[in-house]
Amino acid sequence: MRQNLGHSGPGNTTGALLLVVILIVAAALRIYDLDRTSLWYDEAVTWAQSRGTFSELLSSVAADNYPPLHNVILWLTMPILGDSETALRIPSVILGVLAVWLIYLAGRSLTGNAPDGRYAALLAAALLAVSPFHIWYSTEARMYALLATGGLAFLLSVMKVLNRPSLGWFVVLSLSGAAFLYSHIYALLGFAAVGLVCAIYALEDTLRAGRLRLSPATIACLCMGVSALAFLPWLFILANRARSVAEAGFWIASPDIPFLKSMAFSISGSLVFFWALATLALVYCLRTFFVESVSSQDDRNTRKFAIICLAFTTGPLLLAYLYSLLVQPILFDRYLIAAWPGLLLLASAGANQLIPRLGPAALLVAALTLTFPELRFALFDKMRPDWRGIVQDYKANRSSNYRLVLYKGFAAPALEYYLRSPDGFVAAEEIGDLKKQPSGTTENERWLLLVHSSPEEMKQALEAFSASEPETVAQRFGWGASGLKLLRFAPRN
Numbered sequence: 001m002r003q004n005l006g007h008s009g010p011g012n013t014t015g016a017l018l019l020v021v022i023l024i025v026a027a028a029l030r031i032y033d034l035d036r037t038s039l040w041y042d043e044a045v046t047w048a049q050s051r052g053t054f055s056e057l058l059s060s061v062a063a064d065n066y067p068p069l070h071n072v073i074l075w076l077t078m079p080i081l082g083d084s085e086t087a088l089r090i091p092s093v094i095l096g097v098l099a100v101w102l103i104y105l106a107g108r109s110l111t112g113n114a115p116d117g118r119y120a121a122l123l124a125a126a127l128l129a130v131s132p133f134h135i136w137y138s139t140e141a142r143m144y145a146l147l148a149t150g151g152l153a154f155l156l157s158v159m160k161v162l163n164r165p166s167l168g169w170f171v172v173l174s175l176s177g178a179a180f181l182y183s184h185i186y187a188l189l190g191f192a193a194v195g196l197v198c199a200i201y202a203l204e205d206t207l208r209a210g211r212l213r214l215s216p217a218t219i220a221c222l223c224m225g226v227s228a229l230a231f232l233p234w235l236f237i238l239a240n241r242a243r244s245v246a247e248a249g250f251w252i253a254s255p256d257i258p259f260l261k262s263m264a265f266s267i268s269g270s271l272v273f274f275w276a277l278a279t280l281a282l283v284y285c286l287r288t289f290f291v292e293s294v295s296s297q298d299d300r301n302t303r304k305f306a307i308i309c310l311a312f313t314t315g316p317l318l319l320a321y322l323y324s325l326l327v328q329p330i331l332f333d334r335y336l337i338a339a340w341p342g343l344l345l346l347a348s349a350g351a352n353q354l355i356p357r358l359g360p361a362a363l364l365v366a367a368l369t370l371t372f373p374e375l376r377f378a379l380f381d382k383m384r385p386d387w388r389g390i391v392q393d394y395k396a397n398r399s400s401n402y403r404l405v406l407y408k409g410f411a412a413p414a415l416e417y418y419l420r421s422p423d424g425f426v427a428a429e430e431i432g433d434l435k436k437q438p439s440g441t442t443e444n445e446r447w448l449l450l451v452h453s454s455p456e457e458m459k460q461a462l463e464a465f466s467a468s469e470p471e472t473v474a475q476r477f478g479w480g481a482s483g484l485k486l487l488r489f490a491p492r493n
Contacts, residue, residue: 010118010119010122015118015122018122019101019104019122019125022100022104022122022125022126022129023097023100023101023125023129025126025129025130026096026097026100026125026128026129026130027093027097029129029130029135029379030093030096030097030135030138030139031093032379033379034085034086034089034090034093034139035084035085035086035089037382037383037384037386038085038384038385038386038387038388038389038418039085039088039141039384039387039388039414039417039418040384040385040387040414041385041387041410041411041413041414042140042142043088043089043140043141043142043384043414044387044413044414044416044417045064045413046070046071046074046088046141046142046143047074047083047088047141047413047417048060048413048416048417049061049064049071050071050072050074050075050078051075051078051083054072054075057071057072057075062237062241063241064241065185065238065241066143066184066185066238067181067182067183067184067185067231067234067238068182068234069143069146069150069179069182069183070091070142070143070146070183073091073146074088074091074141077090077091085141085388088141089139089140089141091141091145091146092137092138092139092140092141092142092144092145092146093138093139093145095138095145095146095148095149096134096135096137096138096139096145096148096149097138098149099128099134099138099145099148099149099152099341100125100128100129101125102149102152102153102156103121103124103125103128103152103341103344103345104121104122104124104125105121105156106121106124106152106155106156106159106309106341106345107120107121107122107123107124107125107345107348107349108121109156109159109160109163109305110159110302110305110306110309110345110346110349111302111349111352112302116352116356116357117352119352119356119357119360120348120349120351120352120353120360121348122360123348123351123352123360123363123364124341124344124345124348124349126364127344127347127348127363127364127367128340128341128344130367130368130371130375131269131340131344131371132269132371132374132375132377132378133266133267133268133269133333133337133340134148134337134340134341135375135378135379136378136382137334137337143183143184144184144334144337145337146183146184147180147183147184147186147187147337147338148337148338148340148341150176150179150180150182150183150187150338151180151183151187151190151312151338151339151341151342152338152341153172153176153179153180154173154176154177154179154180154190154191154194155194155308155309155312155342156176157169157172157173157176157177157223158173158194158198158220158308159305159308160172160173161173161216161219161220161223162198162201162216162217162220162301162304162305162308163216163301164216165216165219165220170219170222170223173220173223173224173227174223174224174226174227174230175227176227177191177223177224177226177227177228178226178227178230178231180227180338181227181228181230181231181234182231182234184335184338185238186316186320186335186336186338187338188235189315189316189319189320190312190315190316190338190339191224191227191228192315192319193311193312193314193315193316193319194224194308194311194312194315195221195224195228196311197307197308197311198217198220198221198224198308199217199221201215201217201304202215202217202218202220202221204217205217205218206218252324252329252330252331252332253329254324254329255321255324255325255329255331259331263331263332263333263336266333267333267336267340268371269370269371269373269374269375270370270371270374272370273366273367273370273371276347276363276366277343277344277347278343278347279350280346280347280348280350280351280354280363281310281313281343281346281347281350282350283350283353283354284306284346284347284349284350284353285306285307285310285346285350287350287353288302288303288306288353289303289306289307306346306349309342309345309346310342310346312338312339312342313339313342313343313345313346314339315339316335316336316338316339317331317336317339320335320336347363348360348363351363383477384477385414385452385476385477385478385479385483385484386476386477386478386484387414387415387417387418387476387484388418389474389476389477389484390449390474390476390484390486391415391418391419393473393474393476393486394419394447394449394473394474394486397473397474397488398445398447399445402445402446402447403426403437403445403446403447404424404425404426404447404448404449405425405426405427405428405434405437405446405447405448405449405465406425406426406427406428406449406451407428407431407433407434407448407449407450407451407453407461407465408428408429408451408452408453409427409428409429409433410429411451411452412425412427415427415449425449431457431460431461431464432464434448434461434464434465435464435465437465445488445489445490445491446465446466446488446489446491447473447486447487447488447489448461448462448465448466448470448486448487448489449484449485449486449487450482450484450485450487451478451480451482451484451485452478452479452480452482452483453480453481453482453485454480454481454482455481457480457482458481458482458485462487465489466489468489468490470487470488470489471487471488471489471490472485472486472487473486473487473488474486
């Protein structure tokens with residue numbers, strides 16, 4: 001692709017230094033106070049699934065709703081780093097910083113022949129580096145940072161293969177596509193959207209040539225076919241789990257207008273900023289598709305890359321939204337973390353296309369201004385359910401003879417992580433299970449930990465557990481009216 005780095009952007013040295021500064025900022029924002037919040041339920045589940053043998057890991061994840069790659073990463077790192085809160089989150093931090101580097105490379109491919117193209121790539125990296133949404137999920141011991149990083153590696157590899165196929169990029173695309181698919185079930189949506197576009201390009205090449213030819217688009221499809229074959233065994237597992245989830249129902253709300261607005265704010269940090277990004281992305285796509293002249297293969301590739309990036313960005317949102325309307329709600333903000341960098345790429349290219357050099361600077365200033373409250377909130381005030389604190393309260397107040405009952409039982413991994421004693425509590429899955437717990441005696445006090453319960457659930461739980469009035473020992477942050485509520489029941493005489 002045509003590039004004149006001496007005139008089309010910051011010089012090689014200056015650009016490299018700016019990228020290093022952006023990466024340092026990204027690392028600092030993600031590593032800062034990494035253990036400020038305790039692990040929440042999902043993180044504790046990941047810990048519980050990843051600490052046994054490899055076969056136990058696969059079996060436990062197969063019974064859940066996502067692929068196992070992030071668990072495998074923790075399974076490999078825990079023997080080296082340990083399983084502290086920081087150790088469990090460090091892989092996500094590293095992946096989050098890696099994503100900032102990859103979005104820069106993807107931006108260079110997307111805007112390689114555009115004037116001042118490197119400014120757009122640096123802007124995309126800077127926007128992702130300071131994104132409160134991306135920072136938050138880069139500090140969580142879950143698969144979301146992996147999903148974003150795997151998606152960017154996949155997107156970059158597709159553009160590289162479409163531009164100039166080689167054996168090296170064939171291998172990289174096949175591996176990155178498989179890694180993307182094994183990161184999260186939502187990767188299927190982005191993968192399918194990009195695969196459809198590449199298949200259309202491959203068909204066009206074949207029809208134009210009048211015969212089947214190994215064009216770059218065809219090679220990209222072959223790479224994705226290898227990725228899909230590698231993922232096929234786990235796809236069958238997820239299909240079986242999907243039937244179970246459909247029968248049992250799911251916790252995600254229907255995507256009405258207030259829900260969509262809330263999701264847009266959660267991802268972007270500001271609705272004004274979100275609409276600015278969407279507008280710039282739309283302008284870039286329209287100008288690239290309909291205004292800019294096509295005089296070379298480089299220009300044709302620029303259009304292809306814009307369409308690929310648009311499919312990668314909007315495909316997961318549209319497909320998940322349609323599924324939510326037609327089958328059951330599955331649309332949720334953190335599941336779109338791979339699509340978010342795609343929007344940043346298109347918007348950055350649009351800002352640079354409209355006003356070269358000054359456009360990226362203005363968009364970065366706007367981003368920092370509009371999203372600073374959410375950035376500050378994510379770094380200093382945003383909370384996860386405080387399992388660490390509630391267990392500290394319990395240990396500080398319990399007597400030598402005790403019995404702790406947890407309601408609801410799904411939260412057992414979080415309690416076990418901090419209590420470090422799987423035999424130190426009993427998990428009650430339902431209200432009826434509380435009735436089965438033995439009554440207190442003169443020697444034993446009893447403890448009940450209510451988790452994420454509504455007022456009605458709390459009332460029913462207390463009636464089922466004991467006829468005596470409890471003492472509220474502590475209440476920590478958690479969802480629902482109860483939060484994490486620790487109750488002590490005196491021994492019966």
